[in-house]
Amino acid sequence: MKFNPVTPEAVAAFTAIVGDANVILPTSADDMLRYTHDETEDLRYTPEVVLKPANASEISLIMQYCNKNLIPVTPRGAGTGLSGGALAVHQGVILSTERLNKIVTIDERNLQATVEPGVITQVFQEAVIAKGLYYPPDPSSRGSCFLGGNLSESSGGPRAVKYGVTKDYVLNMEVVLPTGEITWTGANVLKNATGYNLTQLMVGSEGTLGIITKIVFKLIPYPPQNIVMLVPFRNEEQACEAVSKLFMAGIVPSALEFMERDAIEWSGRYLGIEVNLPEDIQAHLLIELDGNDMDQLFKEAEQVYSVLEQFDIDEILVADTEKQKEDLWRLRRNVAHAVKANSVYKEEDTVVPRAELPRLLHGVKEIGARYNFKSVCYGHAGDGNLHVNIIKADMPDEDWQHKLPEGIKEIFRLVVQLGGTISGEHGIGLVQRPYINIALNEVQLRLMQGIKQLFDPNGILNPGKIFA
Amino acid sequence: MKFNPVTPEAVAAFTAIVGDANVILPTSADDMLRYTHDETEDLRYTPEVVLKPANASEISLIMQYCNKNLIPVTPRGAGTGLSGGALAVHQGVILSTERLNKIVTIDERNLQATVEPGVITQVFQEAVIAKGLYYPPDPSSRGSCFLGGNLSESSGGPRAVKYGVTKDYVLNMEVVLPTGEITWTGANVLKNATGYNLTQLMVGSEGTLGIITKIVFKLIPYPPQNIVMLVPFRNEEQACEAVSKLFMAGIVPSALEFMERDAIEWSGRYLGIEVNLPEDIQAHLLIELDGNDMDQLFKEAEQVYSVLEQFDIDEILVADTEKQKEDLWRLRRNVAHAVKANSVYKEEDTVVPRAELPRLLHGVKEIGARYNFKSVCYGHAGDGNLHVNIIKADMPDEDWQHKLPEGIKEIFRLVVQLGGTISGEHGIGLVQRPYINIALNEVQLRLMQGIKQLFDPNGILNPGKIFA
Numbered sequence: 029m030k031f032n033p034v035t036p037e038a039v040a041a042f043t044a045i046v047g048d049a050n051v052i053l054p055t056s057a058d059d060m061l062r063y064t065h066d067e068t069e070d071l072r073y074t075p076e077v078v079l080k081p082a083n084a085s086e087i088s089l090i091m092q093y094c095n096k097n098l099i100p101v102t103p104r105g106a107g108t109g110l111s112g113g114a115l116a117v118h119q120g121v122i123l124s125t126e127r128l129n130k131i132v133t134i135d136e137r138n139l140q141a142t143v144e145p146g147v148i149t150q151v152f153q154e155a156v157i158a159k160g161l162y163y164p165p166d167p168s169s170r171g172s173c174f175l176g177g178n179l180s181e182s183s184g185g186p187r188a189v190k191y192g193v194t195k196d197y198v199l200n201m202e203v204v205l206p207t208g209e210i211t212w213t214g215a216n217v218l219k220n221a222t223g224y225n226l227t228q229l230m231v232g233s234e235g236t237l238g239i240i241t242k243i244v245f246k247l248i249p250y251p252p253q254n255i256v257m258l259v260p261f262r263n264e265e266q267a268c269e270a271v272s273k274l275f276m277a278g279i280v281p282s283a284l285e286f287m288e289r290d291a292i293e294w295s296g297r298y299l300g301i302e303v304n305l306p307e308d309i310q311a312h313l314l315i316e317l318d319g320n321d322m323d324q325l326f327k328e329a330e331q332v333y334s335v336l337e338q339f340d341i342d343e344i345l346v347a348d349t350e351k352q353k354e355d356l357w358r359l360r361r362n363v364a365h366a367v368k369a370n371s372v373y374k375e376e377d378t379v380v381p382r383a384e385l386p387r388l389l390h391g392v393k394e395i396g397a398r399y400n401f402k403s404v405c406y407g408h409a410g411d412g413n414l415h416v417n418i419i420k421a422d423m424p425d426e427d428w429q430h431k432l433p434e435g436i437k438e439i440f441r442l443v444v445q446l447g448g449t450i451s452g453e454h455g456i457g458l459v460q461r462p463y464i465n466i467a468l469n470e471v472q473l474r475l476m477q478g479i480k481q482l483f484d485p486n487g488i489l490n491p492g493k494i495f496a
Numbered sequence: 497m498k499f500n501p502v503t504p505e506a507v508a509a510f511t512a513i514v515g516d517a518n519v520i521l522p523t524s525a526d527d528m529l530r531y532t533h534d535e536t537e538d539l540r541y542t543p544e545v546v547l548k549p550a551n552a553s554e555i556s557l558i559m560q561y562c563n564k565n566l567i568p569v570t571p572r573g574a575g576t577g578l579s580g581g582a583l584a585v586h587q588g589v590i591l592s593t594e595r596l597n598k599i600v601t602i603d604e605r606n607l608q609a610t611v612e613p614g615v616i617t618q619v620f621q622e623a624v625i626a627k628g629l630y631y632p633p634d635p636s637s638r639g640s641c642f643l644g645g646n647l648s649e650s651s652g653g654p655r656a657v658k659y660g661v662t663k664d665y666v667l668n669m670e671v672v673l674p675t676g677e678i679t680w681t682g683a684n685v686l687k688n689a690t691g692y693n694l695t696q697l698m699v700g701s702e703g704t705l706g707i708i709t710k711i712v713f714k715l716i717p718y719p720p721q722n723i724v725m726l727v728p729f730r731n732e733e734q735a736c737e738a739v740s741k742l743f744m745a746g747i748v749p750s751a752l753e754f755m756e757r758d759a760i761e762w763s764g765r766y767l768g769i770e771v772n773l774p775e776d777i778q779a780h781l782l783i784e785l786d787g788n789d790m791d792q793l794f795k796e797a798e799q800v801y802s803v804l805e806q807f808d809i810d811e812i813l814v815a816d817t818e819k820q821k822e823d824l825w826r827l828r829r830n831v832a833h834a835v836k837a838n839s840v841y842k843e844e845d846t847v848v849p850r851a852e853l854p855r856l857l858h859g860v861k862e863i864g865a866r867y868n869f870k871s872v873c874y875g876h877a878g879d880g881n882l883h884v885n886i887i888k889a890d891m892p893d894e895d896w897q898h899k900l901p902e903g904i905k906e907i908f909r910l911v912v913q914l915g916g917t918i919s920g921e922h923g924i925g926l927v928q929r930p931y932i933n934i935a936l937n938e939v940q941l942r943l944m945q946g947i948k949q950l951f952d953p954n955g956i957l958n959p960g961k962i963f964a
Contacts, residue, residue: 138740138850140849160746182693184687188686212937215847215915215917217847217848217849217879217881217920218656218657218850218880219650219847219876219921220700220847221649221650221651221700221924222918222936223932223936224697224700224705225650225696226940229697232692233692237692248748275607275717276604276607277717279717280716280717327789377689379685379687379688381603381606381608381685382606382686383605411686412685412686413685413686413687448684449690450690451689452688453689454689456689456691464690464691468691469680471677472679472691475692475694475950476691476694479947482943482946482947494691
């Protein structure tokens with residue numbers, strides 16, 4: 029695909045659409061900086077222009093212009109992505125949705141909310157909790173990420189194990205297609221058997237099929253009570269096994285998170301929270317139960333203890349106070365930041381059927397030993413979703429560039445062999461493209477590329493993503 | 497699209513693939529009969545041949561032959577559909593999945609099951625309950641319908657209100673494309689951000705994009721306890737209002753079904769169950785609560801009573817015995833059969849945001865008064881999914897054919913205006929095609945037809961369905 033540069037005429041046309049204040053050129057280096065990267069490794073790409081439209085109509089005009097003039101457009105939420113999806117790898121336009129940041133309605137009668145894509149996830153969660161309602165998906169970056177980005181990457185987070193991921197809460201979306209056409213994808217209903225599911229086709233398409241401009245979410249009643257506990261294991265594979273055993277006992281926790289020893293230690297150090305692990309502790313499970321009734325939760329907690337008794341664990345820490353709960357969650361949510369602060373790293377977002385976690389973890393360590401890399405593993409064990417953080421530390425650049433990818437391929441081949449796939453919630457974006465054909469066969473890729481072609485005949489929307 | 501007839505050479509080729517015993521020709525009128533109709537109205541279409549392949553490989557060979565020779569293929573499950581999706585409207589081949597009827601594995605470690613599409617829904621439910629697991633979707637026809645058909649129509653059923661519909665339980669599918677290619681759509685995982693969601697594109701596509709040959713479902717722990725109650729209302733719009741109020745009070749029942757007075761009376765008569773409704777009762781809600789703990793359920797039931805006290809209701813019947821629960825459920829499940837036994841009818845599968853139900857019900861009656869038709873309404877009120885059964889009774893054929901469709905259009909326009917759509921769980925199939933552009937705009941239809949073209953370039957798979 030041959031694209032055209034953003035000419036002064038193009039900048040003038042864009043300025044006429046969005047106004048002077050909402051156009052950033054590379055000459056404003058300070059303003060431009062944050063649009064040159066997301067949270068993926070240390071990657072940097074500078075676009076030719078950043079545009080900050082106010083609504084779907086302005087986005088439509090931008091897309092019509094770019095589609096006609098073959099200018100690539102990279103949509104961007106908060107830039108918290110971990111697969112490079114918001115990077116302007118072909119330069120052109122970065123289209124930021126930051127000004128589409130309104131919660132349009134919270135409809136308590138229907139337990140639905142209509143929002144714009146630039147609303148921060150946590151802001152939305154808190155707004156609905158204030159009305160006794162619940163929007164469960166909460167990626168670790170929920171304090172800064174946008175709902176539109178969550179949808180684009182089909183984000184999950186710790187509560188997915190009980191409540192499902194972002195895709196399970198979207199009923200309908202307004203999108204601007206690469207051609208500039210504006211359409212809704214579905215209807216504001218809990219069930220829909222009217223034509224093909226365009227809503228779920230758009231979710232997780234990583235900004236390659238259209239730009240989300242409005243979202244209708246379903247909400248559920250807020251479960252006000254919870255119990256949070258941290259369970260230390262002397263053996264990390266046993267920690268993984270315990271996950272399956274809890275489900276087989278009929279327990280559905282609202283979170284079930286796995287952290288290797290290093291994950292919790294690094295995070296503690298990063299946050300200045302003292303963790304003081306006994307020397308023989310290799311891993312932890314962070315378990316949360318939620319509901320409406322504390323008596324009921326105490327009963328469930330008893331069941332959890334009786335399952336965990338079968339394993340070689342140290343004393344279970346049950347959070348006594350809201351502060352202690354918060355600290356436990358901060359430890360978990362900041363593992364990625366701690367790893368990032370420690371070294372250049374790559375994060376692989378592996379996912380397998382949950383009972384296969386011990387085999388995956390064992391395989392990752394074995395591959396690491398052969399390829400000479402250290403990994404810090406943690407993640408949403410209840411979903412079989414293990415984040416494998418590969419630490420560069422003092423690995424020579426040459427090995428990091430050329431040898432490590434072979435090791436990553438081995439991890440991904442193992443994942444697929446276990447019935448899993450190479451991304452659970454981060455997407456393929458830019459950095460996992462070289463591995464896509466480990467997960468997808470030729471038929472799948474042909475269908476997906478055909479869909480891309482159908483939505484975006486000129487290939488201008490987020491080019492260079494997903495497909496190799 | 498110009499199709500070719502099924503020649504004697506084609507029959508010979510098919511016989512070589514599936515064997516003599518699995519080919520039915522119109523000359524065997526008795527054997528053929530059941531393949532000429534589904535449960536939609538009184539429609540009849542006779543195919544040129546019925547084929548009963550044993551597996552994906554045989555289906556692939558059939559599709560390769562038909563694709564090359566432009567012979568239309570209509571896939572068929574149990575034939576319980578309510579939109580005519582399994583009718584051979586262009587003749588050609590009926591491809592029955594009845595021999596793909598194995599439960600391949602129930603994986604208790606991963607809470608997953610792999611099944612073939614011809615497994616009867618209730619057979620599967622009972623097989624997993626025997627292992628303490630739960631597959632919640634249960635369309636009213638669950639005693640006879642196939643899981644493959646449930647997926648093709650994105651079926652729901654009464655438990656959808658708490659547990660979601662069929663689409664929410666499928667992780668992965670093996671499908672044969674119209675070209676004969678065999679592929680899986682995803683991976684056996686709870687979350688997947690690896691390329692576009694082909695799984696959800698296939699779900700609800702009504703057998704127009706591919707033929708499902710294997711399904712991987714997720715399962716959940718079985719909640720063994722429940723409370724079932726029948727609540728009589730003196731005003732049917734109040735019954736609809738109560739639905740929203742229950743959710744707003746934080747209650748998530750495992751079923752919340754609405755039945756007009758006629759629905760329950762007709763069903764009682766049909767089943768020989770005495771119902772004896774007081775004269776002033778206009779409607780009922782059938783409410784089920786489920787969980788692991790009876791004490792907890794009693795608490796929830798108290799909450800339900802205190803919400804219902806605000807309404808003008810008669811005495812609540814709480815089922816005392818399993819037999820009484822079963823009778824209440826039979827009353828609900830047999831409304832459609834009772835209506836069918838009573839008169840020729842059309843069933844419209846309307847769905848709206850749940851708080852809009854009173855307006856929808858009021859609108860249906862008002863439109864019925866103007867177009868001179870009687871309707872019996874019932875359905876999954878918790879989902880905003882109202883089945884509107886329009887009774888022919890002594891309406892002249894001329895009006896049934898030509899005047900009634902205008903009334904149906906008015907109902908569907910109202911549904912869309914209320915934020916809903918024209919099918920919640922039955923699909924568009926054959927009979928709702930004339931109304932599709934009330935629900936879908938030109939952009940949506942162009943994208944959907946483009947997807948159809950991509951998957952099925954020769955248009956041989958289930959032609960004449962969904963699109964007008």
